[in-house]
């Protein structure tokens with residue numbers, strides 16, 4: 017059976033200013049990445065242009081962590097899709113649970129941003145995830161289905177096949193999180209695939225990469241990527257140091 021192709025990448029969240037990002041990008045540029053891996057890195061805004069320039073003409077995709085849906089205007093403190101593009105990014109992370117929880121991001125604003133990203137030629141990496149309470153009350157699937165349908169509302173089938181979806185249980189993210197059991201992720205991703213099948217049909221739904229994120233580490237990454245409906249991993253802390261990212265890439269590629 018041919019080896020499946022995997023997306024593997026990290027968001028640096030609010031870490032690495034321009035100096036640290038320049039050093040990390042130089043190490044990333046030197047990394048040997050197997051052909052079966054599509055690697056990506058998502059620096060903070062202040063480092064975006066530096067990192068994108070350093071990784072230009074490599075296999076790496078570079079993204080921003082958020083953006084506004086409007087092209088320009090009186091939106092103090094916001095960054096437009098065009099600005100993200102001008103920095104050299106091709107990916108845009110949208111709807112991360114930290115933004116939903118602390119910055120008022122909703123399913124509706126995520127949808128506005130997804131549509132704006134596609135208009136501007138940016139590939140959306142849409143984060144969805146159940147809260148600890150939703151998990152406890154056994155409504156994970158309902159939450160993931162709602163977040164997915166609302167994020168993709170109004171998109172054509174072709175547009176839907178350009179997005180990446182990352183299932184990131186809120187209870188799995190960060191130092192206080194606990195990594196989801198692969199068996200649980202397997203079921204969640206299979207049900208998520210069915211949501212996509214209902215939207216765009218089997219063939220197109222299989223073209224949408226489904227990533228898992230939340231306490232991914234060198235110890236567990238390959239257990240997720242071995243699952244048939246997991247097409248990659250989205251890593252935080254364990255990949256902030258490029259050597260950690262490289263080790264995980266090697267572990268899932270072998």
Ligand SMILES: O=C(COP(=O)(O)O)[C@@H](O)CO
Pocket residue numbers: 026027028029112143184188189190191193229230231232250251252253254
């Ligand atoms: O939040 C994420 C996972 O963070 P961990 O530190 O790996 O728990 C994911 O979006 C990558 O940033």
